[in-house]
Amino acid sequence: MDFRYDQSVALDDVPVLSVADWRQEVAAQMRGDRRLLALFGLPEEGGAGLCALLRQDGEQAIRAVRTAPLSAYEALTPDCPQAHLFERELWEQWNIRPEGHPWLKPVRFVPHGCLTDAPGERPGPGQITHYRVEGEEVHEVAVGPVHAGVIEPGHFRFQCYGENVMHLEISLGFQHRDVERRLLGGPQPAHARLMECVAGDTSIGHATAYATALERLAGLTVPERANRLRRLGLELERLANHTGDLGAIAGDTGFLPTSAWNGRIRGDFLNLTAEVCGNRFGRNWVCPGGVALDVDAAICARLLDRLRHCWRDVRESVKVMFAAASVQDRLEETGALGGGTAQALGLVGVAARACGLTRDARFDVPLSCLPLCETQPRVEKGGDVLARARVRSRELADSVDLACTDIQALSHTEGETCLPLPECLPARRLAVAEVEGWRGEICHVAVTDGEGRLACYKIYDPSFHNWAGLEAALRGEQISDFPLCNKSFNLSYCGHDL
Known part of the structure; x- marks a missing residue:
């Protein structure tokens, strides 16, 4: 049905x-x-x-x-x-x-x-039988789960012929925390905070998905002001992470100006989030029924001024990167993935849009009736690292437009920011929440039992879909391209591992 x-x-x-x-x-x-x-x-x-x-x-x-x-x-x-x-x-x-x-x-x-x-x-x-390519000149390269940088653990097994990757197999699960089972029998007040830890760089995204799923089970309509504050949080989260990703891509090409600038600018965007909720990663921003905070005209004025300043900085930083011939040459046709492959694997978010798929939950299944200004899904055709970088660059401008619109509206309007959920949710019902996080579509599914308690709760971070895309993008590439391809996807280990 x-x-x-x-x-x-x-x-x-x-x-x-x-x-x-x-x-x-x-x-x-x-x-x-x-x-x-x-x-x-x-x-x-x-x-x-x-x-x-x-x-x-x-x-x-x-x-x-x-x-x-x-x-x-x-x-x-x-x-x-x-x-x-x-x-x-x-x-x-x-x-x-x-x-x-x-x-x-x-x-x-x-x-x-x-x-x-x-x-x-x-x-x-990691204790599994890995796929093997046999042959005298074929060799195997194992990377991780402990990596050289301060990053999450994951195991990458390459089957190589010389420098060329014939097959990549990614084995995860090292950070499994049993998140879904902890939610059973809920909802409980502590569960909203747990959702902020599903993927720490997507705290607002997962908290919004969880709150939306409960609200749809309860038949609760969130106030407009709360929806504006939620969207503001989501777009600030997108701005910080897209800025950081573009800087990381620049760093892996050896283009140090944008790498250095974007590291600082990412921190500026995170500080805007802290200005609102007191936490750089958006903790304690979203709660079931609305949001756990509000902003006054003075805060809005500071946010708007600082946001415009950050936008000027990141716009010029990214412009310099894309104008460099060395960057264009390094990114173009590296880690390319065709639209048919992306469709078959069910990719979402930036990775899907870079392959020509018009797939964006903000437009397909919006969380509210708020207008989306003049934004639209930003789609590229190349499917390579350059396309994934360009999608992020174009989405920066859209996020700034949406954030500025919401800040201006919040500064001269008032209204409720949170409504209480009923003590007991309706029995034996199912609800779905899709939220376009900065990586892509976050999907939460909530099912209640005969007493209105959570009998089943499913979480699908965009990384759940997209790790297979990274595996496919490496086929036929040089193994030296892996760090750059990995940065261009920038998937979450803990979001996958739950």
């Missing part, structure tokens, strides 16, 4: 299909124009059934398809590659086996069947 993205749906209204009919329906939808938002185990008496949520880009209807509890089914991945990680997660969490999955291995190395009572030993992170 279909339901509007901004409304919840009663579980009992979603038809329970046979496994064969479910697979046929989901595969047909993905072969068409819909993509997989979520695929997870839906707890019921006797185990867990399958639940898939799909939506077409540019449309606001979500298709929900589910089954009765089961232990195995014919895998979708051979026909629909974007399902590969979802199905591995299903097997790992619920012990539901996707028969015929081409490479069934752990996602986060949690106890096998961790959400059921099924016994199983937990393998350690």
Whole structure:
């Protein structure tokens, strides 16, 4: 059945299909124009059934398809590659086996069947059989999980022929914290703070998704002022991280002026966030029902002045980088990914838009009725590092426009900033929240039990979709291009590991 993205749906209204009919329906939808938002185990008496949520880009209807509890089914991945990680997660969490999955291995190395009572030993992170390319002149390069910089842990296994990468396999899960299971039985007041830790550089994005999911379950409409403050937080988060990413890309090309300038300017954008909420990463900004803060005219005046100053700085810094022939030569045709591959893998956010996909939750499934000024999804065609950098550069201008609009509106208007949620959420309902974080689409799915408590909560950070894109982008590239390609995606380890 279909339901509007901004409304919840009663579980009992979603038809329970046979496994064969479910697979046929989901595969047909993905072969068409819909993509997989979520695929997870839906707890019921006797185990867990399958639940898939799909939506077409540019449309606001979500298709929900589910089954009765089961232990195995014919895998979708051979026909629909974007399902590969979802199905591995299903097997790992619920012990539901996707028969015929081409490479069934752990996602986060949690106890096998961790959400059921099924016994199983937990393998350690990285303790898997890696894909190997055989040949006398083929060699293997292993990188991580401990890296040279102060970054998150992840293991990268390259199969190389000389300097050329034939295959890259990325193994994560070292930072698994069991976030989803901690939410079961909620919502609890502490859970809003937990959401800010899903991915620390996307605190506002994940907190907004969590709050939106609960509000849609409750049928609560957030006040306009709260929506403006939320959007301001999201755009400041985007500005800081896009600025930092462009500086990191410049650094990996050896172009030090923009690398140095953007490091400082990123800090200036983070300080704008701290001006509002007291924390540079946006902690304590968003809460269920609205926001946990407000701004007065004096704060708005300071924000506007400092924002315009930061924009002048970053605009010139990025302009200098793109004007350098050495930068253009280094970025162009490096780590290129075709639009067809991006579509098949289900990429989202900057990585998808750089491949020509018009995919932006701000426009497809907006969080509010606030006008988006003259902004639009910023799309490039090259799919390479240069395209990913250009998408970020163009989105900087859009974020400044939206942030300035919201600051000016907040300075001369008043209104409520938060409404209370009911003590108990409606029973047996499902709600979806899609938020365009700075990396891409964040998707949270909340399902309540018969008493209105959270029986299932799913979190999909954009990195969940996009790590496969980085693997594909390295095929045929020189291994020396990996750091630059990695920076151009800049995916979250902890957002994937949960």
